[in-house]
Amino acid sequence: MTTIPSRPETAGRPAGHTEESSALELADAVELLGLVAQLEHVAFGRLAADAALAPTIEQRLELSRFAAGAVVRRDRILARITEIGGDPVEAVREYDHVLDDFDARTQPSTWWERLLKAYVGYGVADDFCRMAAEGLDEGSRAIVLEVLDDASHAELAVAELDAAGSADGVLTARLALWGRRLVGEALGVVQRLLVQRPALVRLVALGSARTPVDGSAPANGAPTKLFGELTAAHTRRMARLGLTA
């Protein structure tokens, strides 16, 4: 095992960086990029289904635009996978059924529940990917963060839910309950991912070490910190709707 000079994208990594750890980094990056691409693809499918079900033509037009946007975002991630030498189709295949369980457990029964599901579900998934992205090489990180920041579909959900909820106390109470169920299931998905995917654990730990919230957080405290941050972000999201998390 010979220590080789760092390639440009691994510059600034700790000393003792080796060819093997570079290969591992690449594989880890491809894993996270595959997850993000799969989530955007799932978002496309969900938004397209929402477009078909939306009550008004304006919403149908708008939701189909968001669906098209998810395809464009997914393809940017796929292009990045190719760029760093990965196989985009295989990377997506790895996460083919990542939300099947979540979807089966959280079948919305109204339009409002559908909207909130997208808002809360995407929210947690996006936040998780954002945090894991902190462990990526600079180029991949920038693309992932840019893709995840394009959250126009969330704005629609907020506007509609806000308008509906503020006029109806019963709806508000029901949606608050639904939101708690959604976030519980979504955090369950993240937990399973961390158990099954060492790559994601490594990225979260690396990202956490790079961006300490305070000086005390040790590397093995990363998962705890992760769930704390995911929950806090969820609480903020629900508060934007005037809902109790």
Next chain:
Amino acid sequence: MTTIPSRPETAGRPAGHTEESSALELADAVELLGLVAQLEHVAFGRLAADAALAPTIEQRLELSRFAAGAVVRRDRILARITEIGGDPVEAVREYDHVLDDFDARTQPSTWWERLLKAYVGYGVADDFCRMAAEGLDEGSRAIVLEVLDDASHAELAVAELDAAGSADGVLTARLALWGRRLVGEALGVVQRLLVQRPALVRLVALGSARTPVDGSAPANGAPTKLFGELTAAHTRRMARLGLTA
């Protein structure tokens, strides 16, 4: 009723052009643009559903791209409606259920039947719109023809159906039968549109007068000529797949 000078986009029209006939032309253009936009929106929904059902990940990725492309094309048409002073949402609403009947009567039972339905169904609808577009003002016509020429989804259908069909005589025979049923239903849709929408009849007649195939076609022969051309185009499409129309 005073004859006013032609506006630029109506230059070259027959003498005796009036303000009222300009308003009629505008309304007719908005009608056809509304139909094209609605068809692209329906194509989006169908391609998105195809993406969800496609057997392989490669197909799912590709079909979702086509779905996104349909949204972009639809929005180009909507932008044109706004440009000429129409209301895009109302224009689309006019054709809200234009293919519901067709869809109910032609439920595909296999993946191949789905593909052929898209190819044949889009094909007839696109051809009809293309012919009616000949009656539009130059700017609108150019946009409609450009939008309709972007037929990448047809290429996918052709490639897949061709690969599958050439290896399987039973499948070929079944699909030929399915194609005949599809084209019959699709021509029925066109027929109903021509009965219900005088605007489309006017555009087809105007387009037909502008682009005579031979010198003998009188204006009131336009519908007959239309169905002849639609059928001929369908026969060519089926032949590309090695199927008898």
